[in-house]
Amino acid sequence: KQEVTQIPAALSVPEGENLVLNCSFTDSAIYNLQWFRQDPGKGLTSLLLIQSSQREQTSGRLNASLDKSSGRSTLYIAASQPGDSATYLCASVEYGNKLVFGAGTILRVKS
Amino acid sequence: DAMVIQNPRYQVTQFGKPVTLSCSQTLNHNVMYWYQQKSSQAPKLLFHYYDKDFNNEADTPDNFQSRRPNTSFCFLDIRSPGLGDAAMYLCATSRGGLAGGNGNEQFFGPGTRLTVL
Numbered sequence: 001k002q003e004v005t006q007i008p009a010a011l012s013v014p015e016g017e018n019l020v021l022n023c024s025f026t027d028s029a030i031y032n033l034q035w036f037r038q039d040p041g042k043g044l045t046s047l048l049l050i051q052s053s054q055r056e057q058t059s060g061r062l063n064a065s066l067d068k069s070s071g072r073s074t075l076y077i078a079a080s081q082p083g084d085s086a087t088y089l090c091a092s093v094e095y096g097n098k099l100v101f102g103a104g105t106i107l108r109v110k111s
Numbered sequence: 112d113a114m115v116i117q118n119p120r121y122q123v124t125q126f127g128k129p130v131t132l133s134c135s136q137t138l139n140h141n142v143m144y145w146y147q148q149k150s151s152q153a154p155k156l157l158f159h160y161y162d163k164d165f166n167n168e169a170d171t172p173d174n175f176q177s178r179r180p181n182t183s184f185c186f187l188d189i190r191s192p193g194l195g196d197a198a199m200y201l202c203a204t205s206r207g208g209l210a211g212g213n214g215n216e217q218f219f220g221p222g223t224r225l226t227v228l
Contacts, residue, residue, distance in 0.1 A: 031210035044219040093209045101153035
């Protein structure tokens with residue numbers, strides 16, 4: 001059974017700092033990996049989808065990498081802003097149209 | 112804008128009183144999903160429809176049912192809500208399957224927060 005772990009559970013940084021969020025998964029036989037953002041009391045917003053054949057994806061200040069062999073993905077946020085404050089979730093894509101989510105990293109960017 | 116819409120955003124029901132949550136989409140996606148997310152926990156997949164094919168997760172309680180009358184709409188029925196069913200319920204869609212080299216992104220609605228009194 002796939003287990004997805006995110007470290008750290010919470011992170012507080014000053015505005016402008018570059019930061020890395022980590023995601024690990026126990027079964028490397030995943031199809032794809034997706035990163036989401038969730039604001040308090042809201043739904044999930046898709047940030048990046050990394051296909052199984054890709055090693056990274058970039059969107060603006062966000063860069064996500066995937067290393068299936070080691071069971072790891074990282075989300076890099078450059079020049080963090082207070083508006084980046086949210087919970088960030090990673091999810092592995094499994095057989096049967098199933099996403100297995102990590103518990104998330106709560107990010108707070110202080111101005 | 113194409114989107115996933117959930118109604119109502121907040122739902123209060125009484126213990127044991129049936130409740131229905133609604134999801135609609137203007138994306139014309141083939142797949143619709145229902146997740147349960149309890150406070151400070153990861154979303155948990157309850158079931159999904161691929162077109163008209165219903166796929167139930169093995170650990171989804173029988174108390175939870177779903178209907179998809181057409182491409183655009185999907186409903187979550189909770190037959191006899193218990194206090195433990197209080198949660199955020201998230202609807203999501205994808206154009207096709209999530210797996211494989213051409214795997215599709217999943218798009219989420221804003222969620223319905225269910226309170227059980």
